[in-house]
Amino acid sequence: MAEVTGAGNEATRAWFHEAKLGLFIHWGIYALLGKGEWIRTVDQIPLEEYAKLHPQWRPTSFEAGAWAELAAAAGVQYMVVTTKHHDGWCLFDAPNTTWKSTASPDGRDLIGELVTAFEAQQIPVGFYYSIMDWHHPDYLPRLSWEEPTRSAAGADPQRYVAYMREQLRHLLTAYRPAPFVIWYDGGWMNKPEELSGVETNAELRRLKPDILINDRHFTKEDLVTPEQRIPPTGLFDEQGEPLLWEACLTMTSHWWGYDAHETVYKTPQFLIRTLVDIVSKGGNLLLNIGPQADGTIQEEFVERLQAIGDWLNRYAEAIYGTTASPFNQLPFYGRVTVKGERLYVHVFEWPGDRLLRLPGLANQVHGAQLLDSGAPVGVRRDGDDWLVVLPEAAPDTAASVLAVDLDGPPQVTPWVLRPNRRGVVELPVVVGQLDGPHGMKVRYETCDGELHAGNWLNPKDSVEWTFEVPAAGEYEVWINHRVEPGQGGSTIALILNGQETLLLAPNGLAFGTGGTQASGEALRAAGQTRSTGGRFCRRRVARLTLPAGRNVLKVLLPTIRRQRGWDLRGVLLRPRRGEAVT
Ligand code: GLC
Numbered sequence: 001m002a003e004v005t006g007a008g009n010e011a012t013r014a015w016f017h018e019a020k021l022g023l024f025i026h027w028g029i030y031a032l033l034g035k036g037e038w039i040r041t042v043d044q045i046p047l048e049e050y051a052k053l054h055p056q057w058r059p060t061s062f063e064a065g066a067w068a069e070l071a072a073a074a075g076v077q078y079m080v081v082t083t084k085h086h087d088g089w090c091l092f093d094a095p096n097t098t099w100k101s102t103a104s105p106d107g108r109d110l111i112g113e114l115v116t117a118f119e120a121q122q123i124p125v126g127f128y129y130s131i132m133d134w135h136h137p138d139y140l141p142r143l144s145w146e147e148p149t150r151s152a153a154g155a156d157p158q159r160y161v162a163y164m165r166e167q168l169r170h171l172l173t174a175y176r177p178a179p180f181v182i183w184y185d186g187g188w189m190n191k192p193e194e195l196s197g198v199e200t201n202a203e204l205r206r207l208k209p210d211i212l213i214n215d216r217h218f219t220k221e222d223l224v225t226p227e228q229r230i231p232p233t234g235l236f237d238e239q240g241e242p243l244l245w246e247a248c249l250t251m252t253s254h255w256w257g258y259d260a261h262e263t264v265y266k267t268p269q270f271l272i273r274t275l276v277d278i279v280s281k282g283g284n285l286l287l288n289i290g291p292q293a294d295g296t297i298q299e300e301f302v303e304r305l306q307a308i309g310d311w312l313n314r315y316a317e318a319i320y321g322t323t324a325s326p327f328n329q330l331p332f333y334g335r336v337t338v339k340g341e342r343l344y345v346h347v348f349e350w351p352g353d354r355l356l357r358l359p360g361l362a363n364q365v366h367g368a369q370l371l372d373s374g375a376p377v378g379v380r381r382d383g384d385d386w387l388v389v390l391p392e393a394a395p396d397t398a399a400s401v402l403a404v405d406l407d408g409p410p411q412v413t414p415w416v417l418r419p420n421r422r423g424v425v426e427l428p429v430v431v432g433q434l435d436g437p438h439g440m441k442v443r444y445e446t447c448d449g450e451l452h453a454g455n456w457l458n459p460k461d462s463v464e465w466t467f468e469v470p471a472a473g474e475y476e477v478w479i480n481h482r483v484e485p486g487q488g489g490s491t492i493a494l495i496l497n498g499q500e501t502l503l504l505a506p507n508g509l510a511f512g513t514g515g516t517q518a519s520g521e522a523l524r525a526a527g528q529t530r531s532t533g534g535r536f537c538r539r540r541v542a543r544l545t546l547p548a549g550r551n552v553l554k555v556l557l558p559t560i561r562r563q564r565g566w567d568l569r570g571v572l573l574r575p576r577r578g579e580a581v582t
Contacts, residue, residue: 009209022076026290032053035255037290038257046146055104057293062113063295068121068123069121071305079123080183087135089101092174094170130186131195131216137155172208184213226248229436232434234282246284249286269397269398280324281325317344317371326412327412340409341409344371344401345404347399356387357386359385361410362413367405368402368403377402386404417465425467426572442461442463463556463568477571478538479538481566527541527542
C-alpha cells in the first residue's frame with residue numbers, strides 16, 4: 001500500500017476539510033438512453049450497438065455557465081465531474097481514443113467548458129475517473145455477459161495501464177489549476193497490483209504535488225469515500241486520528257446518471273439534515289446530479305440545490321469551516337458542529353417541552369442565540385448538563401440553528417446510557433446509531449412529533465445502542481413499533497454484543513424455547529413482525545441476560561417481507577422481577 005505522502009497537498013487537504021459540500025456530476029453518453037449510467041451492462045448492449053450513440057451526442061442546451069451559477073447558488077464549494085465513466089466514453093479531448101465528446105458531431109470538450117465556468121465562480125473542479133472500462137480492448141476482466149461475444153484473447157492489461165496513465169497525465173496538465181482531486185471509481189474488478197495503482201498515483205503526485213487522490217484504486221491515499229451511506233460516528237485511522245472523508249449520495253433513489261424513469265427524490269429537508277449530519281461527523285457531502293444528454297438539469301435537482309443554498313445562506317457559519325461534534329450522543333433530534341469556542345446546535349425537531357439538553361458539557365456558557373435572527377435564548381445548568389430554553393416555534397423546518405458561546409473550546413464528558421431509576425434501560429432511536437452498507441435506507445422519520453427509524457428497505461440496515469448496566473441481570477425486551485395491516489412477516493433480529501446465538505420469539509411474542517441463553521454474553525433473538533394496525537405499540541419480544549458493564553444491542557430486519565418492514569421508535573429492557581438492577 002502506498003503511504004499517504006502528504007508532502008505538497010496539506011493546503012488542499014485543509015481547504016477540502018473546510019469546504020463541506022461538493023457537487024457531483026454524472027454526465028456521459030449513457031444519458032441519451034435515460035436509464036442510468038450502468039445501462040450498457042444492465043441491458044447488455046453490445047459494443048457496436050452502443051457505439052451508435054456517438055453521433056447522437058448533441059448537448060445543444062448545455063451551458064456550463066448556467067450549471068456553475070446553479071452550483072454557486074447552492075453553496076457548493078467544489079465540483080467533481082465524470083471525465084470517463086465505466087462505459088469508457090470521455091467527456092474530454094483524450095489524446096489516445098476517438099471514443100470521446102470531442103470526436104462527436106459538436107466536437108466540444110465538455111470538461112474544459114465546465115472547468116472554465118466553475119472556476120469563474122471560484123468553485124474548484126475535481127475529476128472522477130473510472131478504472132473499469134467496458135470499451136477498451138485491453139481492459140480485463142470482461143463482464144460475464146460479454147465474455148462469449150468479446151474475446152479477451154490478446155488483451156494486455158499493461159497496455160490498458162499505459163492508456164489510463166496517458167489520459168490521467170492529460171487530465172492533470174491540460175486544465176490547470178484543475179483538478180484538485182482524482183476521484184477514481186470502478187477499481188473493484190481488479191486486484192490492486194494488477195493495474196499498478198501505486199505507481200500511477202506516485203506519478204500523479206509528481207506531476208501535481210497538491211493533488212488529492214481518493215481511495216478507490218485500492219491504495220491508501222488522501223480521501224475515503226463512503227457511497228450512499230453515512231458512517232455513524234465518522235471515520236478514523238488506526239491511531240484514532242480523524243480521516244479526510246466524503247460521503248457521496250444521490251438525490252434519486254438509485255442511479256447517478258440521468259434516469260428518465262426516476263420518481264423518488266430525497267426531500268430538501270432530508271438533504272439539508274443529511275449535510276448537517278455528515279458535517280457533525282467531520283465529513284463532506286458530495287451530492288450528485290445526473291443531467292440529461294442535451295445539457296438540461298432536471299427541475300427536481302434544481303429545486304433541491306436551491307433549497308440547500310437558501311438554507312446555507314442563513315446558516316453558512318454553522319457549516320463551512322466547522323469541526324465535528326464533541327458530543328458522542330444527543331438526547332434530541334439534531335446535531336452539533338463547532339468553531340472555536342462556539343457550538344452550533346442544529347435542531348431538526350423542536351422538542352415539545354422546548355428544552356434542549358447538552359449532556360456533559362463542562363464549560364461555562366456565556367450565552368446562546370438563534371443564529372439567523374440573533375434573538376437570545378435562555379440557558380441554565382442542570383447537573384453535569386446545560387439546558388437551552390427554546391422559543392415557541394422553530395425558525396426553520398429543515399434545521400434551526402442556535403449558536404452557543406462557551407468560555408473556551410468545548411469540554412464534554414462522554415454520555416453513557418444507563419438504566420433509569422426503575423432499572424429500565426430505555427433505548428429510543430434518537431440515542432441509537434443508524435447504520436447500513438452501501439445503499440443504506442433506514443432513516444429518521446417522525447409521527448405525531450415522535451421520532452422513529454423508518455424506511456426499512458435494506459435487510460442489512462440496523463439500529464444499535466451502546467449502554468451500561470451496573471450488574472448482570474435478566475431483562476425482558478420490549479419494542480415500540482408499528483406495522484401496517486398486511487405488512488407483517490418480516491424477521492426481527494436482536495444481536496447482543498456482536499455474537500449470534502439463537503433465541504426464538506415466534507410471532508414476536510412468546511419467549512424462546514430451549515437454548516435461549518447460550519452464554520449470557522451473546523444472544524440473538526429472531527421473531528416475526530405482525531401488524532399492529534398501523535399504530536405504534538409496545539410488544540414484548542424476547543428475554544435476555546445482560547452482563548455487567550458495557551453492552552451493545554443491535555436490531556435489524558434480516559428478511560423484509562413487504563415494502564415497509566416496520567417503523568421502530570425504540571426498545572425497552574425491563575429487569576425481570578426479583579432481578580431488578582438498581
Ligand atoms: C458506483 C457506480 C457508479 C457511480 C459511483 C459513484 O461505483 O458503479 O455508477 O459512479 O458509484 O460513487
